[in-house]
Amino acid sequence: NAGVMQNPRHLVRRRGQEARLRCSPMKGHSHVYWYRQLPEEGLKFMVYLQKENIIDESGMPKERFSAEFPKEGPSILRIQQVVRGDSAAYFCASSPGSGTNAIFGQFFGPGTRLTVL
């Protein structure tokens, strides 16, 4: 049973370009979470999605950032017009549901390390 998959693992973008990060949750999981980890920092929540719904986007910057989890396919975190301050590791996590999320925790992918030149 594959775990949470993220790609690409490393992404380099120049300022002003777009970054698109993908996350495939564990099989059977319908809840996806995105977190950002700045160097030597803990993880900061960005957004929580279910299939075709954004449940909580309170941690996501209002400009340039968007996320989706379509009915088919992976969840996508999109960053438009990237700036150097967007350089970070972006982690996706999944859980079977919000109730079981509480019991079993969230399962994390390996992360995408974004570098903005």
Next chain:
Amino acid sequence: GEDVEQSLFLSVREGDSSVINCTYTDSSSTYLYWYKQEPGAGLQLLTYIFSNMDMKQDQRLTVLLNKKDKHLSLRIADTQTGDSAIYFCAENRGSTLGRLYFGRGTQLTVWP
């Protein structure tokens, strides 16, 4: 407030016990978690404890919860060099659905 607090560094000798401490903020937190992160990797869920428990033991890991002081600790018995990693404490608050709140992580270094 937002912050889950952890000390940043801990060094121990191989074979000794390690104790990593954490203070959290929300008395309504239902579950508390310990995650391990090795260099360049994602987070691995080590263990969790429900807020109505005081202690949980899982092989070499012991979690202690003092709900009155909002203090959580992770004890690793017989620490090995392979335990060297960053350990994150995280809370699931009753007031917000789904999201986890993380500390900054404790870098554990195990010396042979």
